[in-house]
Amino acid sequence: MKQSDRPSGVSSAVQCEAGGGGTHEDVKVDPDERNDGQQKPGSPEINNNKEKTRSKSSKQRHNHKERTADVKLCGEDENLCESVQVKKRRVKDEESPEKHDKNQSSGRKRKKTSSEHEKAEKNKKTKKDGDQEKKKKAEESDKWKWWEEGKSSDTQKWSSLEHKGPYFPPEYEPLPDNICFYYDGQPMKLSPATEEIVTFYAKMLDHEYTSKEVFQNNFFSDWKEEMTKEERKLIKMLSKCDFSQIHKYFVEKSEERKNMTKEEKQVLKEEASRLMEEYGFCLLDGHREKIGNFKLEPPGLFRGRGEHPKMGKLKKRIQPEDVTINCSQDSKIPAPPAGHHWKRVQHDNTVTWLASWLENIHGRPKYIMLNPSSKLKGEKDWQKYETARRLKMKVDSIRKQYRRDWTSREMKSRQRGVAIYFIDKLALRAGNEKDDESADTVGCCSLRVEHITLHRRLDGQEHVVEFDFLGKDSIRYYNKVPVEKQVFKNLKLFIKHKDPEDDLFDRITTVKLNKTLNECMPGLTAKVFRTFNASTTLQDQLNKLTTGGMTVEEKILSYNRANRAVAILCNHQRAAPKTFEKSMQLLQEKVRHTIIIIIIILKAVQRLSEQLKKLQLQETDREENKVIALGTSKLNYLDPRISVAWCKKHQVPVEKIYNKTQRDKFAWAIDMTDENFQF
DNA sequence: ACTACAACTTAGGATATTCCAA
DNA sequence: TTGGAATATCCTAAGTTGTAGT
Known part of the structure; x- marks a missing residue:
């Protein structure tokens, strides 16, 4: 059963005609x-x-x-x-310049109003609305409709950029005295640096990969590097290391976190939003834009995906001295943490990043960049x-x-x-x-x-x-x-x-x-082919699966089926939810139950059958979605205008298809697309 | 032409939050 | 009211592609 409940995923699901022509129209998602x-x-x-x-x-x-x-x-x-004679035929270039011609995009609405005007309009309106409403509206009017402006330069990414620099994760907090590392059965006090690395390992103890040899070897040799001479002399074998007390300590701590009162959680939340307020935004060309990852990656143990040869290696703490800052010359340069300095401050407006450093596992650069809702990302x-x-x-x-x-x-x-x-x-x-x-x-x-x-x-x-x-x-x-x-x-x-x-x-x-x-x-x-084939598949499937007279729920199922066809095509997978079988049974049980009820209580037929229908849609949707991750294609491959146009055409609220984050990211598409847009 | 590197997009898993039914 | 499932968000690894240097 463990095996048999696994769908083949890709294998039989995507049946493309062998034929260069129409490629994906026969995607089956039965x-x-x-x-x-x-x-x-x-x-x-x-x-x-x-x-x-x-x-x-x-x-x-x-x-x-x-x-x-x-x-x-x-x-x-x-x-x-x-x-033999055939030479590579030159394909005529259709010389259309790389720039997208926004006004030609089908379905595009040209807003004549200047954003200034809109702002005034909205502000006027808020006067009579409640406080809450006022705030919301004001926020909205602040939103930068960059897509209504002309296309910006490909090489120059900004003309002014100001930010606070990255947020550094908190320093290591040593373990309390009663929590100890044991070597060969003996308690042993470690230097803070060594101890911190121990905590990384101890926290992972119930993960299967700490049992892997590669992981252990990489960890142990990196750990030894960071030990003091004395520690290195004593600690010779990982197998003699006992992290269980430390592990238990962290399990309890996370338990405590879970059991925090509402008030305590609220405090934490406010702290986080204060942080976000301070570090989470930058000023780009006069607009306040959200940063994608303003927190530097904390130290820990590297766990690559799959059988990664570097699993278990120590990912070191990033120091200000490792970080390069990128901002405009005349902006307020972010201040490094007290007593520290940046590796470098540069003013390169041909790149989009705000800060960068080299991670020590592969020696590759990493960056702090903007959120997908930003102009820089959205336009791209x-x-x-x-x-x-x-x-x-x-x-x-x-x-x-x-x-x-x-x-x-x-x-x-x-x-x-x-x-x-x-x-x-x-x-x-x-x-x-x-x-x-x-x-x-x-x-x-x-x-x-x-x-x-x-x-x-x-x-x-x-x-x-x-x-x-x-x-x-x-x-x-x-x-x-x-x-x-x-x-x-x-x-x-x-x-x-x-x-x-x-x-x-x-x-x-x-x-x-x-x-x-x-x-x-x-x-x-x-990679354009992935985008092209994904969006083409969505458009075709939507056109095929949506018919008049469907309820909104049925239309949503159609949409998700189309989305699923794309995910299968792109092999976007996820682990089947842990409790899938159980919850599926539960759902099926509910369906059965509902059917029985319908038979017994004929008077309630109307109301209950509607309920049944919803459950069945949910059931189908979930079953079909078992090992399919829809998010990636929705976020990265599917032209949002297809979805928006579909929503408008079929009176499906766009909120049913895109969550808040996605609506933010695709604000441009939601705003500009009318129901006639076709990819 | 080949390589190394930099910059950017795409991706799944972990964690947090919300939702919903008992 | 609560517990577990569903969903959203966070995190950062792992790709692709363009470019500079040789």
Whole structure:
């Protein structure tokens, strides 16, 4: 039962026609079909099983890149010679400038009123309303309708920027005297720095990964680095360390937090909002904009996703001396904490970040940036969807081109053609090369031979490719896809004379692939296909699933089904909620119960059947949503105007589709879109 | 052309808050 | 009123892509 309740996720759910043309119109989201007893992609058990030991370093693997002979391919298969002459056709550029033309976006309402005027209007109105109302309205009128202004420069991100700098997490509070670390059975007082690291480990004790060898080794060697000489001399083995008392202490503490009175919680809340008030906003070009992550990341133990080779390493506390501040020259420079100084203060208006530092795990930069509701993020987001819409106009010719590449005499063109086909048809990510310092995950270009299995026929279908690999965040991608004969032949060719751990596409890289795409359409890269296919799927599904005469609840179910189709396409998953089975049974029980009641009390039929209907909708919705995360696509891939237009057209309150945060982020779309907008 | 790096988007899990039925 | 489920928010890891340097 544990296994059987796992839907296949991707496998049978997304059935795309093998055919370059209409790609995703046959997305099926039939809950019954999805329960085929296959393991849920991405579940922990799976990830463990799926762990593939890389027998070669990526450098070694890289050498295999050149392995496929770049000879004339004639003779390898009977179709190879047919298009020897065909040169890569130049696709006409449709030279439309990268800038989105806001006035041409369909459904766009041009507000004639200046924002000044609106402000005055609103303020006037508030006079007679209550205090609460007044505040709300005033806030609203403060909101910056940046989308009503002309497009701003691509390179210069701001002309003035002022902020308070990042918020530093509180210093370490040593443990009380009665709480102790034990080594080899003996209590041992540790130096504060050493003790702090112990608390990181102790807090995680009931997590499964503290039992992993990699985690323990990384932790122990990083911990030893931070010990005093004396401590290092004494503490030789992690297995002799006893953190249980400390662990218990923190469990109790968190219990206490949970049991705080309303008043105590209120105090905490006010403290947080004071912090937000002070550090959570910046002044950008005269507008108060919300910051996304104004709190610096506190120290702790790194836990990457999947089988990460660096799990358990110490993530060090960030000091002011590590932080670079970015703000405008003439602004009030944020003050570093007393007795400290910043690493650097710069005034670079070609970037959007307010502060940055290097994290010590990978040595990569991290940034403090604005909230998605900000102009800087919103405009970029809008632009992204406009690029995806431009792809819509171009996609037919691109599909034609990659199909031609399938029969090219050049190996690299064939590989590129198949790779773009996968990216288009399956919404795979580009798949950059990764080093050995991170989890072994892949995308399209980094697929290895071992990640696909070719089936001449399978389950009554021809030319089936079985994908099985760990993608971003070590989420498993498992899918059986019928592909066109020529693709199948090419794949056979690509894997010939290769070992399982060799690259499937050894003649191409993401950079080359994106370069090709860019020549087809300015601004086109691999990830645009995900946005494009996601939004196209949503639009198509909404058009198909929504009919007149539906109740709002039914329409919402339609919307969620459409949303789900996208999530399945993009392989957005989540762990099935812990108590799913139980709550589902409960829900089913309720449905049954309601049915019985209806039979017994005929008089109440009208009222109760409505109740039943809602429950059933909820049931279906939840079942279908079991392992599907809708949020990501909603937030990142789906042109919000599709949803807004749909809401307006079908009189569905937009609040039913977007929560507060999402309404803030998509304020531009909500404001500008009318019911006729089509993606 | 290749590499390294910087900057930005996308992502799932953890935690906090809200909601709803008993 | 309360406890557990649902939902929202927070957090930060992990991708992609553009660019500068060689």
